Amino acid sequence: MQIYDHDSPEAITFKNSSIELDNWIEHLNYIEKEIANLLNLGRAELSKVFDSPAILDKLVREKETNAKIIDAFLKYKEGLPKAAECEDVDCDMFYITEHERFRKTYLEYLKKYREVKEEYFNALSK
Numbered sequence: 001m002q003i004y005d006h007d008s009p010e011a012i013t014f015k016n017s018s019i020e021l022d023n024w025i026e027h028l029n030y031i032e033k034e035i036a037n038l039l040n041l042g043r044a045e046l047s048k049v050f051d052s053p054a055i056l057d058k059l060v061r062e063k064e065t066n067a068k069i070i071d072a073f074l075k076y077k078e079g080l081p082k083a084a085e086c087e088d089v090d091c092d093m094f095y096i097t098e099h100e101r102f103r104k105t106y107l108e109y110l111k112k113y114r115e116v117k118e119e120y121f122n123a124l125s126k
Contacts, residue, residue, distance in 0.1 A: 010084070010086065010092060011084065013092075013096070014080070014083050014084045014095075017080065017083070017095075017099045018077075018080055020099075020103075021073065021076065021077055021080065021099075021102070022077075024073060024102070024106045025070065025073050025074065025077065028066055028069060028070045028073065028106075028109075029070065031066055031113060032063065032066050032067065032070065035059055035062055035063045035066065036063070038059055038117070038120060039056060039059050039060065039063070042055070042056050042059070042120070043056065055116070055119055055120050055123050058116045058119070058120075059116060059120065062112070062113050062116050065109065066109070066113070069105065069106075069109055072102075072105075073102065073106075076098070076102055080095075082095075083095035
């Protein structure tokens with residue numbers, strides 16, 4: 001999606017939101033693969049060293065949470081083109097507020113996931 005000089009401020013906002021959302025979804029999909037790899041590693045080769053099933057359970061919950069967030073973001077992405085059709089400020093503000101809510105969800109999830117991942121690696125290094 002390209003931004004042009006003749007795009008309206010609303011169109012630019014819509015395009016930027018779409019690009020940002022695509023990046024979030026791509027990152028969440030990567031996290032999905034990363035969690036699967038960490039679980040496989042923790043359950044297989046490192047099972048002798050890694051004696052913390054509670055941490056593996058946390059990773060399983062993070063995997064489930066991640067999948068739910070991806071689903072929510074994909075549904076949001078489906079409805080995002082409606083933002084480009086807004087004809088009044090209230091409609092624009094709805095989509096801006098909605099996008100900020102998704103940004104907050106994304107950032108909060110990253111923080112929580114990083115804490116679990118750090119706990120995982122700290123357990124491995126003991």
